[in-house]
Structures are given as structure tokens and as C-alpha cells.
Amino acid sequence: MSAEKIKEAAMHYFATQGYEGTSLSQIAEKVGIKKQSIYSHFSGKDDLFLQVLDNTLQQEIHDLNTKLKHLRTSSLKETLYQLIEDLMSRYEHSEHMKFWLRMSYYPPMHLYEKVNDAIYQHDAEERKLFLSLFKKAIDDNVLKNRKPEHVTIAFIALLNAITVELVYGGVERAREVVNPSWEIFWDGIARYSEGDGI
Amino acid sequence: MSAEKIKEAAMHYFATQGYEGTSLSQIAEKVGIKKQSIYSHFSGKDDLFLQVLDNTLQQEIHDLNTKLKHLRTSSLKETLYQLIEDLMSRYEHSEHMKFWLRMSYYPPMHLYEKVNDAIYQHDAEERKLFLSLFKKAIDDNVLKNRKPEHVTIAFIALLNAITVELVYGGVERAREVVNPSWEIFWDGIARYSEGDGI
């Protein structure tokens, strides 16, 4: 019960202020307890952090899976575009993702290995899902003659670019980047770039 | 003399551990002095940080300018590709850029406004330079019928995507992203996508 509230508060501050910039008293205050009481649920700051990290990883992979399941009937073009839209709305509404991002880029140094393992697991999962998407599209003759692995890499790069814009300009600024980048990307991969509507 | 060494050391730690994760004693130790001596040159941690930030901003803009000047005779395709290569080699060899990046993404909260001003200045300069590049290319009929502003945005997004990969996978991982992303990007903007060799 209270452990969940602690993890929520911790995630919020870790996401907005980083690991070093967040103190246990700050977390405790937000929950409404004293900082020493955190030790009733976690063995220390690192333990709390790693549990938050673990929760977030599972959440992220789960989100991605259900999202792709829902889009299985759509066209590739629509699926990809929806993934971009989804990225932005998730960033706007979920602290999970902000936390996940920040720790992907700049984890606390003394926990680097553990964080990296989690990231690697997530990235591999993500890559696998996208790859199957593009393989199918190539079989359906939708795409230019490219290796599906390369298209996957480029699409993830596009998502990363939008993500960066989210981090440092928020949703309104990311919006300005999406359309130009998306159009050029789609032009770059689609066999017929015009007149197939979205 | 010693102020320069302090700023160098500070930049290194700010870049690798963030503002909150860096202590003055750590910086002093690297220089070979005591932390109190830093106050002979700077009025405090914030002052030191802001001076490092300022140096870095100037360096970044200067670098970009000279780089573009050197490339003025090359074709657009080669120019853009060289800018990507340059991004990676600069990341590999210069601490300036690592510092700059980290503080762009996650500045210390109480200095947010000042950092943001610097970033805005840099981004505006960058956008201006790229824009003139693409405007000229459109006049030369090299590109598809797109607004130069949109191409600029998409190219900066591409650079950002590569930058992200640099941050969290280093140069070797970024290399894997560059070629697929670059080819698709160029296919997406160039009027004739084949046979103009680079």
C-alpha cells in the first residue's frame, strides 16, 4: 500500500531531478511520512531505485506489446504513425516514461551495469517487435528494397529524435518535428510514396 | 591559468555525473588544489557552472561556423554527410559536447532559465545556418518540392537521433544507426535518389 506510494513519489522525483538530485526526505514528504520510514519497505535508496526501475521496465514492455496487438489490423503506415502519436501522448501523461528516459540516458554511475541490463532487455524486445512489422511489410511489397533490419533501426532513430524533442521542448515542440520528419521518413521507405492515403 | 584547469575539470565531471552528482572537492582534487581555492576564481558552484556553460556555447557555435565554411564548396549530399561524421568525431574527442548535451537535456533546475537561454541561442544559430544550406539546394533543384524549413527540422531531428545513440551506446553503436537513417533520409529529400554518387 504505502510501498507503492513511495515508489510513485520516487519515480516522480527521479524523473524530474535525477538520482543524485533527489533526496529520501523529499520522497517521504510527498508520501506524508518520515524519511526513516522508507526503510520499513526498502533496504535503502539504491534498492528503492532498482525496484522503480524494474517496475518501469515491465510496464514499458507491456505497453508496447498491447499497443502493437491493437494495431495488428491497420496498415503499416497507419501503425507507424500511431506509434509516434502514442509516444507523445505517453510522454505527456506518464511519469514512467520520463523516468525511463532519463535513466536510459544518464543513469547513476554506481548502478550503471544494472540499469544497462534493463535497457538492453527493453531495446531487444522493442527491436524484435518492430522487425517483424517491417518484415511483413516487405513481404507485402509495401516497402522499397531494403533490409528490414535497417528500416527498423531508422524507425527507432526517428522515435528517438522525437523523444529528444519531447525531453527538451515538450509536446508542443515535438509536434513541429513530427510531420516533416515522418513525411521524409515515409518517402524514404515506401515503394509508392503518394496517393495511398493514410 | 588555474581558472582554466578548474573549468576543464568541472566540465568533465558535469558532463559525466551531472551538476548535482559533482562536488567541488572532486573538481579541486582533479586540479590538485583544495576546494576552498576554487573560491579565489569563482564566486561559487553556480558561477563556475555558468562560466563553463558560456564557454561551451561559444565553442559550439564557433565550431559549427568554421565547419560550414570549410564545406562551402562541397555538394549538399557530401556536406550533410560530413556534418554527421563531424558530430560523431566531436562527441568522441571533445568533452565540450558531452557537457553541452547533458545540460541541454537535464539542466540543474534552479538554473533552468539561464541554461535555456543559452540553448535557445545555439539552436537558433544552428537552424539559421542549416536553413540557408537547404534554401540554396532547393534553388539548385537538388531537392524534392518541400519547404526548406521542414527539411531543416528533419535534418536536425536526424542529428538528434544520432546524438542520442552516441549518449547511450557510444560511437560504435551510433555507427550502426547512421547509414540506414541517412540513406532513408536522403531518399526522402533528394529529387534524384540514385546515381549521383558520394
Next chain:
DNA sequence: AATTAACTGACGACCGTTCGTGAGTCGAAG
């Protein structure tokens, strides 16, 4: 009676910062 979760109190370590001091440099005055 046993377990749990919150509390109070205190710990040493480190943080950024201030103050006063002393050693070194340099140019001008004697």
C-alpha cells in the same frame, strides 16, 4: 503474543560556503 509500519533520535560523512592567514609576485619608492 507476534508482526508490522510508522515513529524519534542520533550517527558520521559530506556538502557548499565563509573567514582569516600566509606565501609568492610585482612595481614603485627609498
Next chain:
DNA sequence: CTTCGACTCACGAACGGTCGTCAGTTAATT
């Protein structure tokens, strides 16, 4: 050539705070 004062730079000592952590206690629940 020496002496003096001003200036620069690094120092030790110490400040009030905050950090993460540990130990022991209390009150409520099972």
C-alpha cells in the same frame, strides 16, 4: 639594491545544513 605596500592565489579551520543510514520504541493489527 633594498624595502615597502598592494595584489593574487592557495590554504587550514570551521560553519550550518543535508545527506543516507541505523537502532530502538510505540501503536495498531492479526
